[in-house]
Amino acid sequence: MKKPPHLSFALLSVAFVLTCLLSFRPSPWSAAPAPDPDAVMLNGAGASFPYPIYAKWFSDYNKLHSDIQINYQSIGSGGGIRQLLSGTVDFGASDVPMTDEQLGQAKIKILHFPTVLGAVVPTYNIPGVSQELNFTPDMLVDIYLGKITKWNDAEIAKSNKDVNLPAQDIVVVHRSDGSGTSYVWTDYLSKVSSEWQGKVGRSASVNWPVGLGGKGSEGLTGLVKQTPGAIGYVELTYAVQNQIPYGRVRNAAGAFVKADLAGVTAAAASFAKTMPEDFRVSITNAPGKTAYPIASFTYLLVPTKIEDANKKQVIKNFLTWMLNEGQKAAEPLSYARLPKEVVTKELKQISQIE
Amino acid sequence: MAGIPVPTGPAVANRRAPALIQGLRSGDTFAHLFTLLCAATILLVTVALVHELYLNSTLAQHKFGFRFLTGRVWDPVSGDFGALPFIYGTLVTSAIALLVAVPLGVGAAIFLSELAPPRISNAMTFVIELLAAVPSVIYGLLGMFILVPFLRQYGEPFLKRTLGFLPLFQGPMFGVGMLAGGLVLALMVVPFIISLSREVLMAVPVDQREAALALGATKWESTWQVVVPFARIGIMASIFLALARALGETMAVTMVIGNDPRISSSLFAPGYSIAAVIANEFAEATGDLYLQVLIELGLVLFALTIVINGLARIVIITTTKKGSGH
Amino acid sequence: MRWRSAWRKFVNYFMFSLTGVCALVTVGVLFFILGYLLWHGGSSLSWAFLTHLPTPVGESGGGMANAIVGSAKLLFLASAFGIPIGFLGGVYLAEFGGHTFPFVVRYTADLLNGVPSIVMGIFAYTVVVLPMKHFSTLAGSLALGVMMIPIAVRSTEEALRTVPLMLREGALALGASKWKTIATVVVPAARKGIVTGIVLDIARVAGETAPLLFTAFSNRFWSPGWNQPTASLPVMVYTYAISPYDDWHRQAWAAGLVLLTLVLVANVIARLSVSGRSAH
Numbered sequence: 001m002k003k004p005p006h007l008s009f010a011l012l013s014v015a016f017v018l019t020c021l022l023s024f025r026p027s028p029w030s031a032a033p034a035p036d037p038d039a040v041m042l043n044g045a046g047a048s049f050p051y052p053i054y055a056k057w058f059s060d061y062n063k064l065h066s067d068i069q070i071n072y073q074s075i076g077s078g079g080g081i082r083q084l085l086s087g088t089v090d091f092g093a094s095d096v097p098m099t100d101e102q103l104g105q106a107k108i109k110i111l112h113f114p115t116v117l118g119a120v121v122p123t124y125n126i127p128g129v130s131q132e133l134n135f136t137p138d139m140l141v142d143i144y145l146g147k148i149t150k151w152n153d154a155e156i157a158k159s160n161k162d163v164n165l166p167a168q169d170i171v172v173v174h175r176s177d178g179s180g181t182s183y184v185w186t187d188y189l190s191k192v193s194s195e196w197q198g199k200v201g202r203s204a205s206v207n208w209p210v211g212l213g214g215k216g217s218e219g220l221t222g223l224v225k226q227t228p229g230a231i232g233y234v235e236l237t238y239a240v241q242n243q244i245p246y247g248r249v250r251n252a253a254g255a256f257v258k259a260d261l262a263g264v265t266a267a268a269a270s271f272a273k274t275m276p277e278d279f280r281v282s283i284t285n286a287p288g289k290t291a292y293p294i295a296s297f298t299y300l301l302v303p304t305k306i307e308d309a310n311k312k313q314v315i316k317n318f319l320t321w322m323l324n325e326g327q328k329a330a331e332p333l334s335y336a337r338l339p340k341e342v343v344t345k346e347l348k349q350i351s352q353i354e
Numbered sequence: 355m356a357g358i359p360v361p362t363g364p365a366v367a368n369r370r371a372p373a374l375i376q377g378l379r380s381g382d383t384f385a386h387l388f389t390l391l392c393a394a395t396i397l398l399v400t401v402a403l404v405h406e407l408y409l410n411s412t413l414a415q416h417k418f419g420f421r422f423l424t425g426r427v428w429d430p431v432s433g434d435f436g437a438l439p440f441i442y443g444t445l446v447t448s449a450i451a452l453l454v455a456v457p458l459g460v461g462a463a464i465f466l467s468e469l470a471p472p473r474i475s476n477a478m479t480f481v482i483e484l485l486a487a488v489p490s491v492i493y494g495l496l497g498m499f500i501l502v503p504f505l506r507q508y509g510e511p512f513l514k515r516t517l518g519f520l521p522l523f524q525g526p527m528f529g530v531g532m533l534a535g536g537l538v539l540a541l542m543v544v545p546f547i548i549s550l551s552r553e554v555l556m557a558v559p560v561d562q563r564e565a566a567l568a569l570g571a572t573k574w575e576s577t578w579q580v581v582v583p584f585a586r587i588g589i590m591a592s593i594f595l596a597l598a599r600a601l602g603e604t605m606a607v608t609m610v611i612g613n614d615p616r617i618s619s620s621l622f623a624p625g626y627s628i629a630a631v632i633a634n635e636f637a638e639a640t641g642d643l644y645l646q647v648l649i650e651l652g653l654v655l656f657a658l659t660i661v662i663n664g665l666a667r668i669v670i671i672t673t674t675k676k677g678s679g680h
Numbered sequence: 681m682r683w684r685s686a687w688r689k690f691v692n693y694f695m696f697s698l699t700g701v702c703a704l705v706t707v708g709v710l711f712f713i714l715g716y717l718l719w720h721g722g723s724s725l726s727w728a729f730l731t732h733l734p735t736p737v738g739e740s741g742g743g744m745a746n747a748i749v750g751s752a753k754l755l756f757l758a759s760a761f762g763i764p765i766g767f768l769g770g771v772y773l774a775e776f777g778g779h780t781f782p783f784v785v786r787y788t789a790d791l792l793n794g795v796p797s798i799v800m801g802i803f804a805y806t807v808v809v810l811p812m813k814h815f816s817t818l819a820g821s822l823a824l825g826v827m828m829i830p831i832a833v834r835s836t837e838e839a840l841r842t843v844p845l846m847l848r849e850g851a852l853a854l855g856a857s858k859w860k861t862i863a864t865v866v867v868p869a870a871r872k873g874i875v876t877g878i879v880l881d882i883a884r885v886a887g888e889t890a891p892l893l894f895t896a897f898s899n900r901f902w903s904p905g906w907n908q909p910t911a912s913l914p915v916m917v918y919t920y921a922i923s924p925y926d927d928w929h930r931q932a933w934a935a936g937l938v939l940l941t942l943v944l945v946a947n948v949i950a951r952l953s954v955s956g957r958s959a960h
Binding site: 578 | 689691692696698700701705766768770775785788793794796797798799807831835839842844860877879886888889890893913917918932933947951
Binding site: 075076077078079081096099101102169171176177178179200201202203204205206207208211212213214215219222223226227 | 506
């Protein structure tokens with residue numbers, strides 16, 4: 001019997017497709033740059049919060065220097081630290097500064113370079129309420145501890161006298177995946193409440209007393225949007241990009257501040273003088289009248305000794321560029337720039353990379 | 355008897371020189387050994403996997419021992435971890451998934467193999483098989499944006515009104531929860547059940563069906579009492595595949611289950627599964643103990659799978675009728 | 681006796697209607713998902729999408745050319761070793777095996793199928809990525825390939841078992857050796873079922889994200905060879921879908937559609953290659 005002709009057809013088509021794929025070369029009419037054999041390729045991993053701005057920076061830098069390809073992927077702050085310690089990436093990124101224990105595990109000294117600032121804002125969905133709410137630190141703590149369970153509770157009404165709050169159950173939403181955003185949120189709550197500090201503490205993942213967990217900012221805001229009476233927390237960049245309403249928070253000076261880029265930079269600036277040399281600092285609950293209380297740095301983690309001379313030079317040049325030119329790209333993407341004092345200190349730190 | 359199907363491949367009889375027959379004999383041994391090795395890679399991989407999981411979770415094992423299986427607290431800050439809520443969530447969502455997917459899937463497979471015209475049956479199956487390739491993230495997104503609001507506004511209130519006397523259907527209704535998790539899983543595993551069951555059902559020889567019909571059975575009786583039992587083992591295999599997928603599914607589940615490590619008797623309540631918590635917290639886990647606890651959870655899931663598979667097989671062996679053709 | 685046969689007729693009609701409802705419900709829901717994907721993804725698909733590299737948010741004209749090639753490379757290498765091993769293992773279980781060993785292998789295959797894909801990824805990470813000290817397409821293919829083996833074994837075994845005994849006996853009676861029988865009679869007779877299993881296998885593994893996150897990582901640029909991190913469609917879908925940007929959401933749907941199309945093409949080629957008369 002003859003072999004079915006379909007078999008040869010199939011084999012031919014598979015061979016054809018494979019040849020196409022494996023010899024794929026971008027043609028002049030596509031916007032893809034051709035892979036350059038002399039390109040310096042770096043890999044970095046870490047925080048997802050700054051991923052959009054890092055993607056923009058590395059892309060812009062590649063346009064300026066077409067032989068330099070920096071590939072950054074967001075697998076989470078903890079993941080970034082771990083990959084850096086295992087040596088599988090050239091640099092890491094984290095919203096949370098490394099602990100002494102983690103630094104001790106590294107064979108080489110690791111430097112923290114703050115890149116941009118971010119903020120975390122409270123977002124909510126209350127049927128019938130379209131105004132901005134004011135939140136005091138105690139309110140946030142008690143809601144997330146499960147002590148306040150209805151929106152028309154006296155404590156909420158006290159700071160929101162001109163809002164008609166319904167007797168709706170509060171549905172607390174938090175992040176289910178470990179995240180720098182949760183770290184900043186719980187860091188703030190720990191600072192303003194010793195009860196929270198004792199019961200729950202600060203971490204990228206905590207034992208939340210109440211509430212539903214949404215995966216990623218998308219999951220969290222999705223839940224909040226769909227659940228009447230829900231409250232959650234989300235990065236400022238996310239809220240602005242998606243036009244999600246968020247409330248004001250009372251800062252350490254007593255003023256109710258709605259998060260914006262100026263307020264976040266002010267929070268960092270108020271810590272600038274007292275900042276430790278290695279930049280590992282928490283800037284939540286910052287002093288200052290205009291400071292937004294739930295803000296944080298995000299860091300690039302760079303080893304001090306880099307063996308490949310090419311890579312070392314690339315990193316140093318990039319960091320200098322980032323601190324000068326790159327900061328301009330921050331605000332259009334809703335990230336706050338670094339205050340000048342911090343930039344100056346960082347430029348000095350670059351020389352420590354050898 | 356109906357005509358014996360003739361193989362259409364290259365000729366069966368050996369046309370070549372008889373001298374090769376000797377070579378063919380050793381060919382048999384070689385084939386036996388080679389295929390044995392391939393089958394053995396599964397064992398090899400599993401042993402290596404368990405070994406790695408075990409080695410990388412020793413810290414956690416020392417700290418908790420078997421208390422890990424009964425602990426209900428999950429506190430990364432204080433270092434207190436317990437696996438029970440996750441075991442519960444995994445079992446409940448997988449049970450819901452199978453309870454929904456198996457009747458639907460096998461029913462649909464029967465329809466497609468026995469009743470539907472061949473062209474329609476082929477076309478539908480083609481599309482169903484394609485859906486096995488949809489990334490679980492997309493199932494999760496669809497679950498979150500379509501299934502969850504539907505459950506919260508219509509599905510769960512309906513269940514509460516009709517079956518609310520059962521503790522399973524009481525309590526606050528968020529939309530997200532174990533019911534949503536189970537339903538999304540059911541959706542993800544039903545393509546496997548339909549596709550594989552249909553294949554096996556179609557492979558049942560025509561004479562079996564004809565024999566039953568000749569004895570006066572209705573088409574349904576022929577199907578249900580002869581064809582399906584004949585294909586029983588294949589259908590079971592597809593169900594095992596479905597179960598396996600349900601137990602290990604991560605992305606889609608975590609988007610709709612509510613991610614709350616609590617044990618509740620209501621299906622409306624949020625829960626958490628082992629695979630979901632590993633996926634959520636592995637990337638960010640800082641500290642050796644935390645990481646190793648998550649790896650130990652992987653080991654727990656493995657053990658759970660062994661137990662469930664074992665129980666299922668025992669049930670099958672004790673209820674298997676004779677005459678299945680194998 | 682008449683009402684008894686009327687009852688049986690009723691049961692016949694009713695049960696088949698029930699199965700029709702099952703088919704309608706499942707197929708309806710699944711078609712809905714497909715339609716949703718087609719609609720959302722199709723509206724975002726463009727030539728730029730297929731040929732450009734990803735661009736940062738805010739810049740239009742970004743695409744996923746590197747992810748498409750990356751997924752194809754990953755699936756190719758994973759299938760290249762996962763499917764043959766799985767297939768031959770299934771052959772062993774159906775044709776050669778005794779009693780205990782096949783039982784153990786079957787059991788273990790089902791266990792392996794139930795391992796969360798992220799655990800597979802972690803496993804491949806510790807075995808390949810850590811010693812090599814970097815992410816690579818190779819590591820990703822290993823994670824995916826290992827996931828393919830148990831499914832291939834089980835589905836091949838089931839497909840081979842459907843081949844009637846008399847076919848084998850006929851061949852043996854004509855003087856063929858065992859392996860020749862298997863290769864030239866049994867396997868061709870079962871080829872439709874085998875191909876179904878393989879296609880389902882590739883389909884399932886094509887959409888897996890978690891194992892790739894720690895092995896192939898991802899890549900903003902082209903990934904030359906097999907030793908560098910590479911972008912892949914499922915990872916891009918995941919990254920873009922959970923981002924805050926509408927443009928990226930649209931690209932995520934388009935990527936899901938492209939992935940489905942890739943699998944569709946593989947499906948069609950595979951089906952065409954085994955069409956023709958079989959044992960059924």
